[in-house]
Amino acid sequence: MRDDIQINDRAAAISDQLIDKLQTVYDPELGLDIYNLGLIYVIDLDATGHCHMVITFTEIACGCTDTLPKDLIAALMQLDPISKVTVEVVWSPAWKMTRISRLGRITLGIAVR
Numbered sequence: 001m002r003d004d005i006q007i008n009d010r011a012a013a014i015s016d017q018l019i020d021k022l023q024t025v026y027d028p029e030l031g032l033d034i035y036n037l038g039l040i041y042v043i044d045l046d047a048t049g050h051c052h053m054v055i056t057f058t059e060i061a062c063g064c065t066d067t068l069p070k071d072l073i074a075a076l077m078q079l080d081p082i083s084k085v086t087v088e089v090v091w092s093p094a095w096k097m098t099r100i101s102r103l104g105r106i107t108l109g110i111a112v113r
Contacts, residue, residue, distance in 0.1 A: 011045040038099025049083030
């Protein structure tokens with residue numbers, strides 16, 4: 001799991017499964033998945049199977065603010081340990097290009113440091 005995502009122990013226990021599903025949810029404007037784009041801030045999975053996600057978008061005018069949370073919920077609901085998903089969208093801290101992973105930068109053709 002990325003170091004810049006706050007994740008609790010229950011979610012960390014299934015982090016490989018979470019990453020696999022998160023990498024299937026794409027920002028349609030950029031053509032990159034939300035995991036490598038760095039849109040995820042928090043993943044919290046409780047004992048009842050409720051997964052609470054805190055995400056952001058690249059900009060307030062992003063055209064996928066309605067569809068992306070629904071796509072995220074649908075993807076995570078495929079995992080057996082998860083019985084419910086809520087997605088909280090925040091604008092602070094603001095997303096920065098530095099949140100894009102190395103793989104994401106290569107995919108988008110951005111210089112990799």
